[in-house]
Amino acid sequence: MTTSSVSSLVQPLGEMPPETIVFGRTEGMQAVRDRLTKLASANVPVLIQGESGTGKDIIARMIHASSPWRTGPWVKVNCPAIPGTLLESELFGYEKGAFTGAYGMKPGRVEMAHRGTLFLDEISELDLGLQSKLLQLLQDGQFCRIGAQEDKKVEVRVVCATNRKLEQEIENGTFRADLFYRINVVNLHLPPLRERAADIPELVTYFLEYHNRKYNCRAKPLSGELMAVLRKYHWPGNIRELENLVKRYVILGNEEVIASDLRPREPDFFSAEIPVDGQISLKKLTRAAVRELERKVILKVLQNCHWNRKQAARALSISYRALLYKIRDAGLPSNRAIKRRDADSPKQDVAAD
């Protein structure tokens, strides 16, 4: 494919494209592009949902770049990267003397985003207390620095992203339903790459040209056979994984590096399709199935016990420590979220750590 035909696949992103986005031709991404053009100028919150590596960051930056606030600040907050105790002061700032060590006033990122875009990445990581503060911001544009007497007003366009199913988090009691409706005024669902197989050749061509240029290489287009393999692959890391494969190919210069990097698909134990042909490991399958069952049971019992973990441990006939370990191991809601929730509803019996 020539450079000109590649550039025709690439959509311009307003005046200053943050990076090139290949929308391709599959339905899911066409729907995303249609919505993007419609929402560009409207100051409404946007929720971007999609698995890791599907392009949530790049789309969020494009929303900013094509909005009337593109000359204003672009402020990104990667929620899981900031420890829970710091997140509130990072987001909302604090006044002098608000807590030990607050020697001066510090504005938060919400304020820094005034007349621009605030991008909250992995929004499900906000605990319930911070979720209420964010709700207030979205409802009336007001927030309060820690230790301040009065609320402040800001104008910000809020864009949130998550790779989790927030509906499930609401059911688990770790995400506020009212906040969900507020941030979800416009929803963009980025399809996983395995559902965009028809776009893979365009993406490969784009990344090939891009990395050839960047690393001053001359890697040739991929063979038809390898392209056919890539179109069938399940892409657990989505576009990020595809880009990394092409990058390695450009640098190392042979197709074998791509083929050897493709990971076998993890079987889905609860679907009707348990792979019984070819080589299977009964031990591995059973272990994973047991873990999944355990996760479900623990979640149910925790909900029944209103997240009182001591009570839940008794109900499950395991030690409190074992339960804490299992909660962490199963990736169930963090202690942080649970504690906040308990703190929000004082009537509930809170288990101490």
Ligand SMILES: Nc1ncnc2c1ncn2[C@@H]1O[C@H](COP(=O)(O)OP(=O)(O)O)[C@@H](O)[C@H]1O
């Ligand atoms: N549609 C796309 N076109 C071109 N590159 C993309 C596209 N979507 C994602 N990428 C690239 O894939 C990588 C992962 O994207 P990112 O936006 O960080 O994903 P996420 O935030 O969903 O994990 C980045 O290098 C990004 O530039």
Ligand SMILES: [Mg+2]
């Ligand atoms: Mg991201």
